[in-house]
Amino acid sequence: MVKITFQQVAGQKPEKEKDGDKAEILIPCQHEELVLPLRSKRSPLSGLCCLTFGLVVFMSALVLASIYVYRYYFIPQQDPEDNLFHCRVLYEDSIYAPLRGRQELEENVGIYLKDNYEQISVPVPHFGGSDPADIIHDFHRGLTAYHDIALDKCYVIELNTTIVMPPRNLWELLINVKRGTYLPQTYLIHEEMVVTGRVRNMRQLGAFIYRLCKGKETYRLKRRGSHRRIDKREARNCHSIRHFENTFVVETAICEEA
Numbered sequence: 001m002v003k004i005t006f007q008q009v010a011g012q013k014p015e016k017e018k019d020g021d022k023a024e025i026l027i028p029c030q031h032e033e034l035v036l037p038l039r040s041k042r043s044p045l046s047g048l049c050c051l052t053f054g055l056v057v058f059m060s061a062l063v064l065a066s067i068y069v070y071r072y073y074f075i076p077q078q079d080p081e082d083n084l085f086h087c088r089v090l091y092e093d094s095i096y097a098p099l100r101g102r103q104e105l106e107e108n109v110g111i112y113l114k115d116n117y118e119q120i121s122v123p124v125p126h127f128g129g130s131d132p133a134d135i136i137h138d139f140h141r142g143l144t145a146y147h148d149i150a151l152d153k154c155y156v157i158e159l160n161t162t163i164v165m166p167p168r169n170l171w172e173l174l175i176n177v178k179r180g181t182y183l184p185q186t187y188l189i190h191e192e193m194v195v196t197g198r199v200r201n202m203r204q205l206g207a208f209i210y211r212l213c214k215g216k217e218t219y220r221l222k223r224r225g226s227h228r229r230i231d232k233r234e235a236r237n238c239h240s241i242r243h244f245e246n247t248f249v250v251e252t253a254i255c256e257e258a
């Protein structure tokens with residue numbers, strides 16, 4: 001309403017620009033509304049300005065969106081939930097139990113790229129024969145530790161990099177199947193370890209394994225060659241843990257020499 005009144009005033013005295021200036025001073029909020037009709041005379045330039053400004057805003061928004069997407073999807077350390085996976089896999093044990101058909105294994109996997117280690121928690125299995133466990137693969141120290149929860153004992157051995165995928169690769173594998181829940185169906189391999197002696201100095205195992213095994217009886221393991229597997233496993237005292245940190249499932253049998 002006020003604007004219309006002013007334009008009428010301007011129309012009455014078009015030669016007096018000073019009147020317009022006064023009105024602008026009195027009612028500052030009208031300033032832009034008044035100036036706009038004047039600017040419309042040089043619309044090609046202002047149009048270009050508007051377009052450039054709009055483009056700049058749009059590009060800034062695009063850059064910000066890209067940064068957000070990059071941080072959210074490619075830098076998992078930013079968001080702890082991106083490091084934790086609940087995994088399920090179907091597998092067959094074609095060597096020891098070919099008639100049993102498909103079995104299922106589930107576990108929780110935590111991948112810590114910055115500290116270069118993986119933590120795996122295997123719950124009590126649906127069918128017996130394997131112990132629940134917490135496992136740490138410390139790539140910085142080159143060690144693997146199994147905490148057998150049923151026995152409440154810890155076992156430490158050199159990390160075997162042909163069985164355990166490095167954290168970055170495992171993370172990429174799991175992030176790709178995260179939405180599908182199940183990993184591709186796979187097979188089981190067996191390995192057998194034998195206890196060699198007690199670990200006295202726990203600190204030498206590194207901070208993460210130390211935290212896992214602190215206050216528990218901890219033993220060193222050595223790998224037993226596959227040719228010895230003909231021995232009756234039942235004769236010795238063996239416990240096995242089934243786990244996966246690669247595209248296949250591993251059964252680690254931990255045996256105490258009789």
Ligand SMILES: *[C@@H]1O[C@H](CO)[C@@H](O)[C@H](O)[C@H]1NC(C)=O
Nearest residue numbers: 160161162163189190191223
């Ligand atoms: C690692 O595991 C593979 C497959 O079981 C085995 O053939 C190899 O001897 C192991 N390497 C070491 C250093 O234990």
